[in-house]
Structures are given as C-alpha cells and as structure tokens.
Amino acid sequence: MSTGPLPASRKIHKPGALHPQISVPMREISVQPTAGEPSGAVYDPSGSYTDAAVEASIEKGLTRLRHEWIRARGEVEPYDGRHVRSEDNGFNG
Numbered sequence: 001m002s003t004g005p006l007p008a009s010r011k012i013h014k015p016g017a018l019h020p021q022i023s024v025p026m027r028e029i030s031v032q033p034t035a036g037e038p039s040g041a042v043y044d045p046s047g048s049y050t051d052a053a054v055e056a057s058i059e060k061g062l063t064r065l066r067h068e069w070i071r072a073r074g075e076v077e078p079y080d081g082r083h084v085r086s087e088d089n090g091f092n093g
Contacts, residue, residue: 011044011051022066025051 008030013023027044031037048054048062070076086092 006046006050011046011053012041014041019069022069 006027009027010030012026012028014026016022016024025044025046026041027046028039028041030039044050049056054063
C-alpha cells in the first residue's frame with residue numbers, strides 16, 4: 001500500500017456533474033517544464049492514503065464521506081451487526 005504523496009503529482013478532487021457535493025479523486029501529474037506541455041489529470045482510486053491533505057489512520061478507518069447522502073435516499077436502514085463467532089474465523093465451535 002502506498003502512503004504519502006506520490007512524486008511529480010498531487011491529489012485533486014473534481015466535483016461530480018450530477019452530484020457536485022461528491023467529488024471524483026484525480027491525480028494531477030506534472031511534466032518537466034522543458035517539455036512545454038501542461039500537467040494532466042487522471043482518475044486516482046488510491047484513496048486517502050496518498051492525499052497529503054488528509055491525516056489517514058488505519059486504526060480509525062476511512063472517513064464516511066457518503067454516509068448522510070446514502071441515508072437521505074431512504075433505501076437503507078441501520079444495522080448494528082453481531083458479535084464475531086469462532087466459526088467466522090474458520091474454527092468449528
């Protein structure tokens with residue numbers, strides 16, 4: 001897993017066309033100034049671990065960016081889950 005910023009690029013977010021409050025992660029890649037070309041942006045699914053503006057923590061998990069948006073649709077209901085049982089980890093009782 002990559003952590004921290006990647007060389008010659010920076011993480012950016014473009015607002016979505018249908019839902020501007022949901023942004024698309026992109027990576028703006030710089031080129032050498034002598035190339036005479038502008039920087040380019042590509043889709044970046046690497047998550048928050050390569051975003052210098054985010055303090056990522058494996059222990060805390062990912063930020064719940066879409067939680068309220070999903071709940072507002074009214075198609076889901078909360079579920080507290082259940083306790084882990086030994087058979088969940090491959091052990092027979």
